[in-house]
Amino acid sequence: MGSSAVSQRRLASWISLGVSLALFGAKYLAYRLTGSQAVLSDAMESVVNVVAAGFALGIVHYAAQPADEDHPYGHGKAELFSATFEGGLILLAGILICVGAVQALVEGAALRKLDLGLAIVAGAGIANGALGLYLKGIGRKHHSAALEASGAHVLSDMWTTVGVLIGLGLVRITGYTWLDPVAAIAVGLQLSWNGLGVVRRAAGGLLDVEDRVLIERLGGLFTKHRFPGIIRVHHTRMIRSGSFHHVDAHLVVPEFWSVQKAHEETDRLERAVMGEYGANGEIAFHLDPCQRAYCSKCDLEPCPVRTRSFRSRIPFTMEELISPVELPAYRD
Numbered sequence: 001m002g003s004s005a006v007s008q009r010r011l012a013s014w015i016s017l018g019v020s021l022a023l024f025g026a027k028y029l030a031y032r033l034t035g036s037q038a039v040l041s042d043a044m045e046s047v048v049n050v051v052a053a054g055f056a057l058g059i060v061h062y063a064a065q066p067a068d069e070d071h072p073y074g075h076g077k078a079e080l081f082s083a084t085f086e087g088g089l090i091l092l093a094g095i096l097i098c099v100g101a102v103q104a105l106v107e108g109a110a111l112r113k114l115d116l117g118l119a120i121v122a123g124a125g126i127a128n129g130a131l132g133l134y135l136k137g138i139g140r141k142h143h144s145a146a147l148e149a150s151g152a153h154v155l156s157d158m159w160t161t162v163g164v165l166i167g168l169g170l171v172r173i174t175g176y177t178w179l180d181p182v183a184a185i186a187v188g189l190q191l192s193w194n195g196l197g198v199v200r201r202a203a204g205g206l207l208d209v210e211d212r213v214l215i216e217r218l219g220g221l222f223t224k225h226r227f228p229g230i231i232r233v234h235h236t237r238m239i240r241s242g243s244f245h246h247v248d249a250h251l252v253v254p255e256f257w258s259v260q261k262a263h264e265e266t267d268r269l270e271r272a273v274m275g276e277y278g279a280n281g282e283i284a285f286h287l288d289p290c291q292r293a294y295c296s297k298c299d300l301e302p303c304p305v306r307t308r309s310f311r312s313r314i315p316f317t318m319e320e321l322i323s324p325v326e327l328p329a330y331r332d
Contacts, residue, residue, distance in 0.1 A: 006064045012138040012147055013057040016154070019131045020049040026124045034117035037104040038164040038183040041097040042121065045157050045191060048093045049150075052086040056150055063144075063242045076242015080205045083149035087198030090153060094191030101184035111180060114172045118165060125161030128154055142243055149198050156194045160187050208239055212318060218247065218273065219316040225272035228300040229254055229265055231290055232314050236321040245281035249321075254298065255289035256305055262287055 024046035031039040059082035067074040136151030138144065167183025170176070215236060222233050232252035239246045251269075253262050270283045290298060295308040314320060 008138055009064065009142050009144050009147060010057075010061065012135055013053065016131065016135055016147075016150055017050070017053040017057055019127065020046060020053045020154075023124045023127055024050055026120055030117045030120040030124075033113045033120075034168075035111055036114075036117060036164075036168060037101050037181045038167045038187065039117060039121060041101065041184040041187045042124075042157075042161055042164045044093050044097055045090075045160055045187075046124075048086070048089045049154060049157060052082075052089055052150060052153065055085055056082050056147065067244075073239060073241040073246055074244045076240070076244050077206065079144055079147075079242050080202045083202035084199055084206070086149050086153060087195045087200075087202060089195070090156075090198060091192050091195030094188045094193075094195055097188030097191065098185055101181040101188060104184070105178060105181035108177070111171060111177055114168055118168055118172070121161055121164055121168070125158050125165065128158040128161060132156075132158055144242065149202065152198065153194070156191070160190065163187050163190070205240060210322070211238065211240070214238060214240075214245070215321055216318055217277065219318065219321050221273040221276055222269075222316045222321075224276075225269060226313070226316075227265075227269075229257070229298075230269060231294050231298045231300075232288075232320075233316060234320060234322075235286075235324045243280050245277070245279050247281065247283040249283060249285055250288055251285040252288045252290055252294060254300055254303065254305075255291060256303075 024043060027039060027043035027046050030036075031043050056079075059078050063075050063078045065075045132151050132153075132155035134151070135147050135154060139148030139151055163183060163186055167179055167186075170179045170183075215238070218236065222230075230251065230253070232250075234250050234252075236247065236249040238248075251266060253265070257265070266285045266287065270285070274281055274283065292305055292307050294314075295303075295306050296311040297314045298306075299310050299313060301310075
């Protein structure tokens with residue numbers, strides 16, 4: 001990973017922490033002014049933002065360390081632990097908000113200074129939206145699971161704030177104070193759902209769940225940079241470690257190519273594909289000889305072992321790329 005990318009990720013983490021602290025202060029002030037349970041629920045989510053931002057700051061620094069003897073694929077998966085931790089915090093905050101809101105609904109609540117509280121919360125919501133879009137953009141650009149998770153959480157915080165504003169606005173219009181804890185319950189349920197989603201996605205990354213979007217991107221690049229002698233690519237698998245992606249794939253090449261020739265040509269393909277892939281990484285090709293079973297699918301000329309005329313190339317579809325089958329029924 002380039003030093004510029006690392007610097008941008010660290011800067012984004014510091015910005016996230018600073019803004020989260022400021023927003024928590026604003027929301028807690030709004031709660032003290034209004035006594036609103038809904039505003040308190042919004043402030044509690046900001047506490048999660050602060051803790052998660054601080055944790056992500058350390059994780060981003062650790063994940064940026066290069067591969068070493070103990071971590072041959074780098075330290076990038078540490079970011080997924082950060083995302084899992086943040087998802088758990090979101091879930092816990094949602095549960096606590098629901099408990100407090102139910103208690104307030106039973107006991108009743110007295111609200112005050114709603115106009116000032118609405119103004120403060122609205123400003124915090126706008127700031128949340130801007131921060132969330134920034135973090136998600138940096139996370140996607142530099143393949144940072146921690147920053148993407150933080151961005152998704154901050155954006156969900158913005159929608160939480162919108163819900164709080166709607167709830168307080170209805171209280172302001174109708175005078176029904178019970179709408180305040182009801183809005184808080186809705187916020188808590190939404191947070192719990194978002195937290196589960198963050199944990200699920202992070203767990204998928206830790207378990208290397210197949211990412212069809214990335215495989216399809218590879219297929220498009222294999223197609224773009226294909227040249228005669230690249231007959232088939234299949235059994236493609238991927239390990240993601242933060243911004244480093246390790247790809248394993250089986251590559252069918254002409255059986256008469258020497259080891260040196262096959263090595264040179266596969267290196268040529270790897271350089272072309274990874275140069276446009278958009279993330280740091282490598283492709284480890286397992287070479288399969290054609291065994292004269294692919295003659296009608298091979299456009300390499302001249303070929304000393306050809307038994308049938310070339311008809312058409314094998315398309316690099318998703319099904320083809322992930323197929324583990326060694327020799328399908330391509331023989332005429």
